[in-house]
Amino acid sequence: MTRGDRQKLFMGLLFISPWIIGFILFLAYPIAASLYYSLCHYSVLAEPVYVGMENYTSLLHDSVFKVALVNTLIYAAMALPINMLMALGLAVLMHRPIPGRGIFRTMFFLPSLVPLVAMAILWSWLLNTEYGLVNYLLSLVNVPPVDWLGSTQWSKVSMVFPTTWGVGGMIVIYLASLQEVPLHLYEAARLDGARFWRQFWHVTLPLISPVVYFNLIITIIQLLQVFIIPYIMTKGGPARSTLFFVQYVYDTAFRFLRMGYASAMAWILFLVILGLTLIATWATAKRIYYSAE
Amino acid sequence: MLAGKTLRCLNFFRPSKDLSIFLLSMALVFLTGCNPSTNEDRVHLTYWEKWTGFEFEAMQKVVDQFNETQDDIFVDLLSTSQIERKIIVSIAGGNPPDVAGIFSEFVPVLVQMNALYPLDGYLEQAGIDGEKDFINSYWKVCNYEGYTWALPTTGAALAFHYNKKTFGESINGLSFPPKTLDELDAYAEILDATDHDRIVNATFLPSEPDWWPFVWPLFFGGELWNGKDKITLTSDKVVKAYEWVASYSERLGVERVQAFRGGFGDLFASPQNLFLSGKLCSELQGNWMQTFVEKYAPDLEYGVAPMPTDTEDLYGTSLVECDIIFIPKGSKHPDEAFEFIQYVTGQDGIEAFTTGLRSINPRNVRSEEFIQNHPNDNMEFFDSLAMSDKARANPRIPLWYEMLDEMKAVFDKIWLHKGEPYEVLKEAEERLQERLDRDLRTWDRVKDVRKVEWDEFVETTRQGAHPL
Structure with a gap:
């Protein structure tokens, strides 16, 4: 490396140093510290005491941890297909040359700009048993009122509704990718007699498959980290039916002040997300087509 | 040539000029933004309180009065949410407030975390006999592990509140207000009103409000733990209490009652509150209710009585709570902080504050002026509950948050009939017992070291020496 190269390297590092410093201070160090604390008893005020794998083995016998994990997986299993299909379906519809397309695009994107706290409060009222709009609409078709937030049967389902409001971001990504699909492929398909569904299945979907995969992974991660909506709407109740993983981590860390135990939980969540991401990658590997390949 | 040189010099120096402006701006920010205090020589105390709204204003008045009387100390009051958590973080960060106020149930939690300074030495030095000065039930919660950690600033007690229009007289010869839960149940059988599948009026709901899911065993004479090392959720009286909850x-009908509750959302301070709107004839509430009645339902006529109990000998039992003031560990001015605490919890300070809050004066003695001017119409009654031998505090357990969460889940499961009361309580008992055992093991390892540290602090302050 010449003196000039070294100088360029130094200048480059200098320019990205704010990011490097931020990354080390606010990401790398906390990640490393949480890994160490997950092997300790640590209550913030006293020095951490190393206990090896005790926190991890205790989690195996923690029934509330299991409840939180199962709740989160059930919620994600409900919300994932709904969000994915809804976002893709709406994007395909709004990609077609329909009148007022721009207005529709704006309308579907706007809810994703609503702060989560406001969204949670709004949905609390929409799902109100007595005066909520959802139950009112159901009453028009003679469906008896549903206790969305107060019953253990419906509370998790209630948490899915607000997430469907947040698919605007995903729709925008789909729209961008749909616009990249070459028109001549559709023309060729039409000449071969393919109608809408066959065009979608054999042309559109394969060509936007990398974007579907991206949205799938991002949605899995977001759903498994759900926190604000249930924390505000139900605080984990009734009877822990909406106690999700991240809320249990939060309670354990900042209310029970068991930082070591909470750190172990956070690492378990990381492994769960990593595992599901790998499964999703493996399951979709043969169905994703990159144009460069 | 010279002009060109001068121009180059000017260009060269321009960045320095910008830098000077930047540095000057930063200096101004530091001078004006980071140090808003005046040039007074007084010691500034930072005081964190959980209060907001009219409660904060009441405390601000007391603080202002103190500041006016002082040449040496100036107190800055700051309203802080989730204060019990932020105190811990601030202590860990080495920058806690000098003095702070929280709810009394957090004393054991904070003591076991070594987050407070003991006040025993200060109290002795100041000649304060807390046992004599304060109502016993409030004094007890300020003490833990043989030390005094805080002093009460205001008290509260829970009582049976009833709507005089819908539930205001004796029916079928039952005593009124009901003294036993059997009588309350009998009233409920008569007064509960339904229309098809909807509840129109309910007499009483153990779920309203849902702030004290752990409270019901008190009215059956039960305890959630033995005060030392054993969780007692499966004791007969506790199980009986939650069987009574389930009976409502x-x-x-679970679905009907949930629809009735859910219809009004989770709103306490609102005209839609079940009790304030007249839909619920009676509920367990605290002495603060008058403020909310006046604000949201000024036409509501209500009365107060002790909560009905399982047996008549328990009648008069009440859950009492108080707000306390303490010195967090790491306070930079503990002596001055105690001087302020002494003022706030002294006769004048406490009477001014509890008058502003319409709450119970935690001191044993009340001035004539206080009695005459107190704005709470039922204060004499609430005083009697707090001073009674039957006054009971929240469980003084270092696992308070865990116990609260566990009891909330227990209540929900039993209320929604998701399990038999005994089974649900047994499961919760096992979980809490495991956590308590773990906590006690940790505490046994460190308590001797802690006590040496606390004894030193007490001894230093007892002699009037500066502890830091």
Whole structure:
């Protein structure tokens, strides 16, 4: 490396140093510290005491941890297909040359700009048993009122509704990718007699498959980290039916002040997300087509 | 040539000029933004309180009065949410407030975390006999592990509140207000009103409000733990209490009662509150209710009485709570902080504050002026509850948050009939016992070291020496 190269390297590092410093201070160090604390008893005020794998083995016998994990997986299993299909379906519809397309695009994107706290409060009222709009609409078709937030049967389902409001971001990504699909492929398909569904299945979907995969992974991660909506709407109740993983981590860390135990939980969540991401990658590997390949 | 040189010099120096402006701006920010205090020589105390709204204003008045009387100390009051958590973080960060106020149930939690300074030495030095000065039930919660950690600033007690229009007289010869839960149940059988599948009026709901899911065993003479090392959720009286809770949702129907509750959202301070709107004839509430009645339902006529109990000998039992003031560990001015605490919890300070809050004066003695001017119409009654031998505090357990969460889940499961009361309580008991055992093991390892540290602090302050 010449003196000039070294100088360029130094200048480059200098320019990205704010990011490097931020990354080390606010990401790398906390990640490393949480890994160490997950092997300790640590209550913030006293020095951490190393206990090896005790926190991890205790989690195996923690029934509330299991409840939180199962709740989160059930919620994600409900919300994932709904969000994915809804976002893709709406994007395909709004990609077609329909009148007022721009207005529709704006309308579907706007809810994703609503702060989560406001969204949670709004949905609390929409799902109100007595005066909520959802139950009112159901009453028009003679469906008896549903206790969305107060019953253990419906509370998790209630948490899915607000997430469907947040698919605007995903729709925008789909729209961008749909616009990249070459028109001549559709023309060729039409000449071969393919109608809408066959065009979608054999042309559109394969060509936007990398974007579907991206949205799938991002949605899995977001759903498994759900926190604000249930924390505000139900605080984990009734009877822990909406106690999700991240809320249990939060309670354990900042209310029970068991930082070591909470750190172990956070690492378990990381492994769960990593595992599901790998499964999703493996399951979709043969169905994703990159144009460069 | 010279002009060109001068121009180059000017260009060269321009960045320095910008830098000077930047540095000057930063200096101004530091001078004006980071140090808003005046040039007074007084010691500034930072005081964190959980209060907001009119409660904060009441405390601000007391603080202002103190500041006016002082040449040496100036107190800056700051309203802080989730204060019990932020105190811990601030202590860990080495920058806690000098003095702070929280709810009394957090004393054991904070003591076991070594987050407070003991006040025993200060109290002795100041000649304060807390046992004599304060109502016993409030004094007890300020003490833990043989030390005094805080002093009460205001008190509260829970009582049976009833709507005089819908539930205001004796029916079928039952005593009024009801003294036993059997009588309350009998009233409920008569007064609960339904229309098809909807509840129109309910007499009483153990789920309203849902702030004290752990409270019901008190009215059966039960305890959630033995005060030392054993969780007692499966004791007969506790199980009986939650069977009684289940009987209410069973009689009214889980779905109907949930729809009745859910219809009004989770709103306490609102005209839609079940009790304030007249839909619920009675509920367990605290002495603060008058403020909310006046604000949201000024036409509501209500009365107060002790909560009915399982047996008549328990009648008069009440859950008492108090707000306390303490010195967090790491306070930079503990001596001055105690001087302020002494003022706030002294006769004048406490009477000014509890008058502003319409709450119970935690001191044993009340001035004539205080009695005459106190704005709470039922203060004499609430005083009697707090001073009674039957006054009971929240469980003084270092696992308070865990216990609260566990009891909330227990209540929900039983209320929604998701399990038999005994089974649900047994599961919760096992979980809490495991956590308590773990906590006690940790505490046994460190308590001797802690006590040496606390004894030193007490001894230093007892002699009037500066502890830091």
